Amino acid sequence: TERVREASDQNQEKTVKECKQKINKAQKRHKELDGLVKKLYEGNATGKIPDKHFTRLLAEYDEEQTGLEASIAEWQKQIESWNADKLKTDQFIQLVKRYTDFSELTTPMLNEFIEKVIVHEGEGRGNDRRQRIDIYLNFIGAFEVPAHIVTPAEVEEQRRQQEEQAAKEARSKELAKARYEKRKAEKREFTARKKAGLLTPEEQEAEEKRLAHNREWQKEWREKRKATEPPKPPKKKSIKELMEIEKTGAELTPEETERLAEHRRKKAAQHKAWRERQKAGQPKTRTLKELAAAQKEGEVLTPEESERLEAHKSRKKIAREKLVRQAETDPAAAAELAKQRAYSSEATKKSRQKMYEEAATGNPEAVERYENYL
Numbered sequence: 001t002e003r004v005r006e007a008s009d010q011n012q013e014k015t016v017k018e019c020k021q022k023i024n025k026a027q028k029r030h031k032e033l034d035g036l037v038k039k040l041y042e043g044n045a046t047g048k049i050p051d052k053h054f055t056r057l058l059a060e061y062d063e064e065q066t067g068l069e070a071s072i073a074e075w076q077k078q079i080e081s082w083n084a085d086k087l088k089t090d091q092f093i094q095l096v097k098r099y100t101d102f103s104e105l106t107t108p109m110l111n112e113f114i115e116k117v118i119v120h121e122g123e124g125r126g127n128d129r130r131q132r133i134d135i136y137l138n139f140i141g142a143f144e145v146p147a148h149i150v151t152p153a154e155v156e157e158q159r160r161q162q163e164e165q166a167a168k169e170a171r172s173k174e175l176a177k178a179r180y181e182k183r184k185a186e187k188r189e190f191t192a193r194k195k196a197g198l199l200t201p202e203e204q205e206a207e208e209k210r211l212a213h214n215r216e217w218q219k220e221w222r223e224k225r226k227a228t229e230p231p232k233p234p235k236k237k238s239i240k241e242l243m244e245i246e247k248t249g250a251e252l253t254p255e256e257t258e259r260l261a262e263h264r265r266k267k268a269a270q271h272k273a274w275r276e277r278q279k280a281g282q283p284k285t286r287t288l289k290e291l292a293a294a295q296k297e298g299e300v301l302t303p304e305e306s307e308r309l310e311a312h313k314s315r316k317k318i319a320r321e322k323l324v325r326q327a328e329t330d331p332a333a334a335a336e337l338a339k340q341r342a343y344s345s346e347a348t349k350k351s352r353q354k355m356y357e358e359a360a361t362g363n364p365e366a367v368e369r370y371e372n373y374l
Contacts, residue, residue: 019075019076023075023076026068026071026072026075027072029068030065030068030072033064033068037061040054051233052232052233055230055233056230059230092139092140095112112138113137113138114135114138115138115141116136117133117135117136118133118134120132120134190203237256239260239263242256242259243260286305288309295309323336323337323340355370355373356370
């Protein structure tokens with residue numbers, strides 16, 4: 001009786017403890033997933049998480065939560081079943097206590113203890129013949145004899161069988177390793193002959209069939225995986241595609257128009273920031289017109305500014321001389337020279353007329369310029 005109770009209680013306590021630990025861990029993970037789902041909805045609502053990732057992650061979280069709920073229910077069911085088994089064990093012990101001291105095993109006693117006996121088909125012949133018999137006791141079912149009451153002969157037999165099994169497994173591993181190394185060497189040799197183009201027509205045909213079969217299998221596998229995945233949202237057009245569509249005059253959706261405008265605003269802001277960085281890192285460069293005015297007023301220019309101004313004047317002078325030479329033989333150059341002379345003459349007339357008008361109004365600077373001109 002004590003052996004039955006001890007074996008039953010130990011197994012039950014260990015298993016129930018493990019189940020309770022699994023249930024607590026699963027419930028904790030279930031709460032974590034609830035928080036992740038809430039954050040996922042908030043991230044999608046604020047636009048931090050795209051719809052594509054939102055759909056995929058939500059499906060994964062739902063699948064994991066469903067699995068946890070099923071596992072928790074199964075473990076709870078096992079705990080309830082084991083509690084019922086404990087009750088049956090107590091009932092069995094109460095039955096045993098009624099027969100703690102008896103001198104004869106009677107039929108009523110057997111009927112009270114034994115629920116059923118199952119006799120399996122015998123295996124082997126002679127001394128090696130074995131036949132399994134399962135005895136199911138009332139309240140506790142099939143009872144496994146605890147290991148601490150196994151006879152020494154049975155222990156020795158179990159040890160011998162374990163050693164034989166270990167030797168057999170080691171031998172199997174050695175044979176499997178040898179077969180693997182042999183296949184590996186054959187594959188390396190085949191690959192080398194294939195690269196060198198030394199395969200026979202039969203080998204080449206078999207290799208092509210193998211490759212075709214692998215491609216077909218991979219195609220089926222990709223299709224199956226694709227069928228299990230959630231549908232992907234429609235692919236958005238790139239900014240370059242939207243610009244091309246806009247050039248053709250086709251209409252864009254409000255969302256696409258907003259995306260294109262946002263892209264342009266972003267680029268404009270980046271260019272503005274770049275220009276400000278350039279201006280902040282470099283001193284302001286005066287234009288050639290400003291340099292010419294400063295030189296005319298008697299301001300001392302830096303060597304670099306003087307060089308720029310002289311180079312500009314030289315370029316204009318050289319271009320003018322070249323145009324004059326070409327005008328002697330080229331009608332187009334002659335027309336361009338005449339156009340420049342007419343523009344220069346017209347500009348001179350306008351400048352003098354402006355000087356006359358300003359001098360007539362009594363402007364001191366204009367009067368001084370007019371007198372210098374005279």
